[in-house]
Amino acid sequence: MLLPKTKEREYRFKLALRMGLPIFGLVLALVSNTFITHYENLKISFYLESTLLLAFSIYFIFYLIYNGFSTKITEPVSKTFSREYLYKYLKKEILKEKEYTLILISIDNLHSINENYGIKNGDKVLYDVAHFISDFFESKNVKNFPLGHVKGGDFILGLRGDKQDYKTLLELFCLKANEYKVDNIEVEISSAINDLSYCDELEYLIENLFEIQKQNRFIDTQEMNPSELESLVLSAVNNKSFIVYTQDVFENDESVIKECFVKLQTDENKPLHSKTYMKVLKKLNVMIDFDLMILQMLIDEIKESDKEIYAISLSPISLRNKSFLFQVKKLISENPNVKGKLMFIFCEFEYYSNINSFNKILQDLRDIGIKIVVDRLGSLHTSFLYLRDLDIDVVRFDKYYTKEPKMISDIGIINGYNSMAHYKGVKTWVKLLETQETKDKMDTLGVDYMQGKYLSTLEKVKGK
Numbered sequence: 001m002l003l004p005k006t007k008e009r010e011y012r013f014k015l016a017l018r019m020g021l022p023i024f025g026l027v028l029a030l031v032s033n034t035f036i037t038h039y040e041n042l043k044i045s046f047y048l049e050s051t052l053l054l055a056f057s058i059y060f061i062f063y064l065i066y067n068g069f070s071t072k073i074t075e076p077v078s079k080t081f082s083r084e085y086l087y088k089y090l091k092k093e094i095l096k097e098k099e100y101t102l103i104l105i106s107i108d109n110l111h112s113i114n115e116n117y118g119i120k121n122g123d124k125v126l127y128d129v130a131h132f133i134s135d136f137f138e139s140k141n142v143k144n145f146p147l148g149h150v151k152g153g154d155f156i157l158g159l160r161g162d163k164q165d166y167k168t169l170l171e172l173f174c175l176k177a178n179e180y181k182v183d184n185i186e187v188e189i190s191s192a193i194n195d196l197s198y199c200d201e202l203e204y205l206i207e208n209l210f211e212i213q214k215q216n217r218f219i220d221t222q223e224m225n226p227s228e229l230e231s232l233v234l235s236a237v238n239n240k241s242f243i244v245y246t247q248d249v250f251e252n253d254e255s256v257i258k259e260c261f262v263k264l265q266t267d268e269n270k271p272l273h274s275k276t277y278m279k280v281l282k283k284l285n286v287m288i289d290f291d292l293m294i295l296q297m298l299i300d301e302i303k304e305s306d307k308e309i310y311a312i313s314l315s316p317i318s319l320r321n322k323s324f325l326f327q328v329k330k331l332i333s334e335n336p337n338v339k340g341k342l343m344f345i346f347c348e349f350e351y352y353s354n355i356n357s358f359n360k361i362l363q364d365l366r367d368i369g370i371k372i373v374v375d376r377l378g379s380l381h382t383s384f385l386y387l388r389d390l391d392i393d394v395v396r397f398d399k400y401y402t403k404e405p406k407m408i409s410d411i412g413i414i415n416g417y418n419s420m421a422h423y424k425g426v427k428t429w430v431k432l433l434e435t436q437e438t439k440d441k442m443d444t445l446g447v448d449y450m451q452g453k454y455l456s457t458l459e460k461v462k463g464k
Helices: 003-037 044-068 083-096 110-117 119-139 167-177 202-217 226-238 274-283 287-302 322-334 355-367 381-389 411-423 436-445
Strands: 100-107 147-151 154-160 189-195 242-251 254-265 309-313 342-346 370-377 394-397 427-430 459-462
Touching: 083 100, 083 147, 083 154, 083 202, 100 119, 100 202, 110 119, 119 147, 119 154, 119 167, 154 202, 167 189, 189 202, 202 226, 226 254, 226 274, 226 287, 242 287, 254 274, 254 287, 274 287, 287 309, 287 322, 287 342, 309 370, 322 355, 355 370, 370 381, 394 411, 411 427, 411 436
Parallel strands: 254 309, 309 342, 342 370, 370 394, 394 427
Antiparallel strands: 100 154, 100 189, 147 154, 242 254, 242 459
8 A cells, every 4th residue: 555545544543533532531531420429329311321422422433533534635636645745744754864865756748648648547647657656666675655746747755765775776767667658658757866965955855856857858957055056146146247158140151140148157257057047037036137137238238239130038928028028118219229139039838828919019029120039949849839820030940950960860850840930931040050061951941040169159248
């Protein structure tokens, strides 16, 4: 039996006893006191009434115990701990143990399973994966560990000991999960692991698990204490301390765009990469302020430029914010010489449902001379949908397709996307060109903008 099921039964039984025993105790005390003090004068009716009263008290206790089983600490689908109870349980474990490990195991394609096979099958997958996790670890003599469903397809389990004790075990689990199926439904599983060597605050540990999982999929960054990272990011934003690099983007062998890359800089002049600090900015709700700060810097920089366009990546959350739009219009009106020299690049993982409102905002930006670029076409489904549904100026291919050797093998896919964009009157942009051969292929396809270290290197324009 799963530990969550065992704990839930214990929890319900104890709850019912805590409610019923005081009542039974009072009844028993009353009957006993009366019997002792008035023994000689008691009538037969007292014995009958006492027996009935005790019987009803016992019945009431069992009734409470029975109904106590409707009090849940597990969630109904996967039968694992609910998130609230899991957090409470893990916090007690962390306080008690010197060494403790958390493991995140995720069903990466749960959303796709729900869409293609129905929510009922999605629930079955959740239930089966929970038991698959439990059965695997119990088969390796790891028993009675807390397992909870925290959101979507994400499960977290807690294990006593250092993460080094479980790394190999987790790798074995992932190998076994590579071809895991539920009723012929393919299930994609990923994982992450950390322990108290990172920090001893549960919320930070769990956030770090998701960050590690993301790093394992996409990036490789150094781990940093979360409170320290937040402090560094806030300090850099408040002090407007950042480094800016630019790289030329070419059209017909002429540099027409400078793309800007921003890195925050610590007090010790150490750079923080955007993939490290973006999550913190969102969490602290200062993304809009950050984007405005970078935009102001950019406008100051391009006042002297007479022809090139400066491109910068911004959060779609900022683009859809009314206050941000007002500030952008104000900056353009105060600096009319930068009109027509700005380009905003954005992408996002989730499709924004109020597409007409979003499109109107983008048109307001275009009306004041700002070009709009949708990034990561070919990788994020939202980028294709935005190409279809939004009025934009440029679309940029994801680096997955345009970095060698994928560019050569997927040249037909690039050609298809390029033709679709041109059919809509949208220009195309390719980055990470590294050889003359790949540049020639993009020329043949008719890609509009080209970028890469073969054509131009990064140039620092601001910061130490």
